[in-house]
Each structure stands twice: as C-alpha cells, then as structure tokens.
Amino acid sequence: MTFRKAAVLGIGLIGGSLALGLKEKAGLEVYGFDVSESALKWAESAGVIHQGHTNLESAVANADLVVIAVPVGTTPRLMEQLAELPLKSNCIVTDVGSTKGVVTKAGMVFSSRGVTFIGGHPMAGSHRSGVQAADPHLFENAYYVLTPHQETSLFQVQRLSRLLEKATGAKLVLMDPEHHDRVVGAISHLPHVVAAALVNQVGRYNEENEWFFRLAAGGFRDLTRVAGSHPLMWRDILLSNRDAVVQLLDDWIRDMQEIQSAVKHRDSERIEWFFQNAKTLRDKLPDRKKGILTEEYDCYVNMPDHPGEIGKVATLVGEAGCNLSNLHVMENREATQGVLRLVFRDREELERAVNRLRQSGYEVFLIEEENQEKK
Incomplete structure (x- = not known):
C-alpha cells in the first residue's frame, strides 16, 4: 500500500514543516486544514501544501495519512470529529503532540472504523512560530518518537516509520506512551515549570525592590529562557500530562527540601556533593543535538x-x-x-x-x- 495523499490538520511551524517534507521529500499530494484562511493562502502560495481547506471533511477525503498538528488541548476533540468522517480504509492517523498517554487512549476511537492511530512526537522545534517558519529540514537528525498502542498492527507502524524517515530525515524511535510522557515530562515539562517558578519568585521580590530585575544578568536569563513560552500551550501540555508531572514535581520538591536542609544545617559535604554530582551527570549528556528544548x-x-x-x-x-x-x-x-x-x-x-x-x-x-x- 503506497501513500499518495496526506492531510495535515494545523498549518503552523510543525504542521507546515511536516507538510513540506511529505510534499518535497516523499512526493505526496498534501492538503492542509486550518481555521485560518490567511495561513492556508500563505501556505498555498509558498508551496507548503497543494490545497488548503477550512472544511475538515474536504481536507481528509481519500487521504492515506492524516497528521494532527494542533495544540494538545484540542487534539482529542478533533479526533472525535475525524472518527465521524468517512476516512479511507487503511488510513493512518497520527499526531505531533508532546504528550501521548491521553492522545493514544483517545485514538482507540478509530479501531472499529478500519483506521489506525499511531501517536507521534517529533522532538524538534524552533525559536520561530507559524507557517512562515516552516522548514523541511527542521526534523533532520532529531528523534521522532512513535507511541503505538500494544494492539497496533506492526505492518502499519513500519509503513508510517518508513514514510516519516523519508519525509523528515529524523531518527524514528518506538516507545510506550506512558514511558514517553514520563521521559518528556522530566526533560521538558518540568524544566518549563521550574523556569517559570523562578521568574515568578524573583518577580515577587522585584515588586519590593527593583534591583532584583536590574541585577538579573545573562545567567538568570539563560536559565529561565523557556519561561517565555506560550502560556496557553503549556497549560494544555501540563494538564494532558498531569499524572507524570505531579509525580515529577513531588520528586523535585523532595530534592529541594534536601538541599534546603543541607544549607540550613551547614552540611558542607552534602552541598558540595549536590553540585559535584550535578556537574558529573551534566558532563555525561550527549553532544548538542536537536531536541524539544530548542538548541542554541x-x-x-x-x-x-x-x-x-x-x-x-x-x-x-x-x-x-x-x-x-x-x-x-x-x-x-x-x-x-x-x-x-x-x-x-x-x-x-x-x-x-x-x-x-x-x-x-x-x-x-x-x-x-x-x-x-x-x-
């Protein structure tokens, strides 16, 4: 079974970049769906997609692949709408969200309709946003995680993997949805929470003394860079990965209480170990590469x-x-x-x-x- 047509739902940075890869590298006919007519017109004129639609049924008609590239908070509802449409037999539906547990469960709605859902997460991003920033090379050499349900056809997983490798140049990885959410929660979601908490804390201090912000030099700005991310997007991400994030925050609070106790009791050995262990572990991190925390x-x-x-x-x-x-x-x-x-x-x-x-x-x-x- 050959992929001939793809429908990308949500023509932003990720959706647009995938559309370009599917169109230019994999040779598919690519339709786009978005609520923004201006985004669709721009995508058409720039050659990101072949045709744009504001009508969902028209966009997915006869599609062999449907890519959901909308915010995670709206993905389950869009999946419900898709499941009511006459999708092509053996069509594969996938998404690009950063949380997979909730979405994978929602994807079970397709199982009785001859359609396969396979969760996906391309772990790459950019400091830019919108379809104007779409780049067919965005995912090259990045990890692209697929989180199929345990009952998903291996043949369909292989079909999608081969197509995405060709269209993106990414490194495909298969992972259990819950395991994915814990890993991504630790390396992306928790850091965003911690960065935002630091900025909010120093902001409260600054209300009483403006020198907190005046003296907040490059180190503080670098450490808290991700706190400038979109608030609504991160609200939805945390809620969709609630269980993992709550457990991770419990662990973080415990670790903070331990270093607090060490400082309070002047435990110099424990304080030194805290920083030495962190330095040792950080030195073991892989070399700079593409990831969900945009590299600079x-x-x-x-x-x-x-x-x-x-x-x-x-x-x-x-x-x-x-x-x-x-x-x-x-x-x-x-x-x-x-x-x-x-x-x-x-x-x-x-x-x-x-x-x-x-x-x-x-x-x-x-x-x-x-x-x-x-x-």
Whole structure:
C-alpha cells in the first residue's frame, strides 16, 4: 500500500514543516486544514501544501495519512470529529503532540472504523512560530518518537516509520506512551515549570525592590529562557500530562527540601556533593543535538564601551556569512568592558563567526572551551 495523499490538520511551524517534507521529500499530494484562511493562502502560495481547506471533511477525503498538528488541548476533540468522517480504509492517523498517554487512549476511537492511530512526537522545534517558519529540514537528525498502542498492527507502524524517515530525515524511535510522557515530562515539562517558578519568585521580590530585575544578568536569563513560552500551550501540555508531572514535581520538591536542609544545617559535604554530582551527570549528556528544548549555539564577546562597537561586531558576523538569531548585551558598565552574547542556530555559523571575530582582535569565549580547560 503506497501513500499518495496526506492531510495535515494545523498549518503552523510543525504542521507546515511536516507538510513540506511529505510534499518535497516523499512526493505526496498534501492538503492542509486550518481555521485560518490567511495561513492556508500563505501556505498555498509558498508551496507548503497543494490545497488548503477550512472544511475538515474536504481536507481528509481519500487521504492515506492524516497528521494532527494542533495544540494538545484540542487534539482529542478533533479526533472525535475525524472518527465521524468517512476516512479511507487503511488510513493512518497520527499526531505531533508532546504528550501521548491521553492522545493514544483517545485514538482507540478509530479501531472499529478500519483506521489506525499511531501517536507521534517529533522532538524538534524552533525559536520561530507559524507557517512562515516552516522548514523541511527542521526534523533532520532529531528523534521522532512513535507511541503505538500494544494492539497496533506492526505492518502499519513500519509503513508510517518508513514514510516519516523519508519525509523528515529524523531518527524514528518506538516507545510506550506512558514511558514517553514520563521521559518528556522530566526533560521538558518540568524544566518549563521550574523556569517559570523562578521568574515568578524573583518577580515577587522585584515588586519590593527593583534591583532584583536590574541585577538579573545573562545567567538568570539563560536559565529561565523557556519561561517565555506560550502560556496557553503549556497549560494544555501540563494538564494532558498531569499524572507524570505531579509525580515529577513531588520528586523535585523532595530534592529541594534536601538541599534546603543541607544549607540550613551547614552540611558542607552534602552541598558540595549536590553540585559535584550535578556537574558529573551534566558532563555525561550527549553532544548538542536537536531536541524539544530548542538548541542554541552561542559565544560571548568581551567588548570595550565605545560607540558603535556592537555594530562593528554585527558587521563582522555578517561578513563571515553568518545569521544571528539573537544578540544580548549581558553587561555594559560605563568605562569598563562589557559582554555581548551572540546566538546562532547552526554550529558551523558559530565557528565561522568566532574565527572572524578573533581574527579582528576580539576576545571571544565558548562555554565548551572553558569546560575542556577545567577538565
């Protein structure tokens, strides 16, 4: 059975990127469904999809593959609507949400209709959003997790896996839905909660003394970067992964109480172990790669406090053929040297920019180099 037509429901960053991959790399006819007519028109004109529809039944008619790429909070309801439509026999329905337990259970509604549901989670993202940011290379070398129900046909799982490998260039992984939710809860959902909690806590202190925010330098901003994520999206993610997140928060609170007790009782050995163990474990993490916490490649530039200095750095980066995804003045004290953080989305661009700046006499630091020197 050959895939010929795909319907992507939700034409945003992830849906649009998948649509491009299915269209350009896998050669499928791709229809798009969205409530936004303007997004569909843009997607059509940009060649992201062949046709756009605001009518769900028209979008999925005769589709061999249906990809649900809407927020996790609305996915179960959309699945119910899909199940009432005359989907093609042997059609595969999949999704791209970051939680799988609730969605996999909801997918059982298709089992009596000759349709196979296989949960999916491409573990890649971007600092950008919307169909305008769609990129067929977004998922290359990232992990793409499939969470089939234990009764799902292995043949259908293999069909979908082969198609997605071709369309995305990702590394396909099969995982139990509940296990997926605990893993992703620990490495993505919990960090977002912790980051938001830190910002909220310091924000409360800042209401009484504005120096909390004034002195919140680059380290605090880097640590809490994910706290700037979309509030409604994260509300839905946490509620859809409630059981795993509650257990993870219980573990986190216990760990915080332990370090609190160590500090309170001046247990220097326990405090040192706390940080040493964290450092040892972090050093074992895999090299930078694509993931659900969007990767960034950055460097730090020491700069004299002279007019036009930032412009000179940006010009040199441009001359090296590199695009900055972000630029942040971390320290800028009058009459002293400041620190500029440059952020890139590509390692090769980072390396070219660093070489160009160093050749021009700038003092540039990479965290990776400093860690190597300390070992």
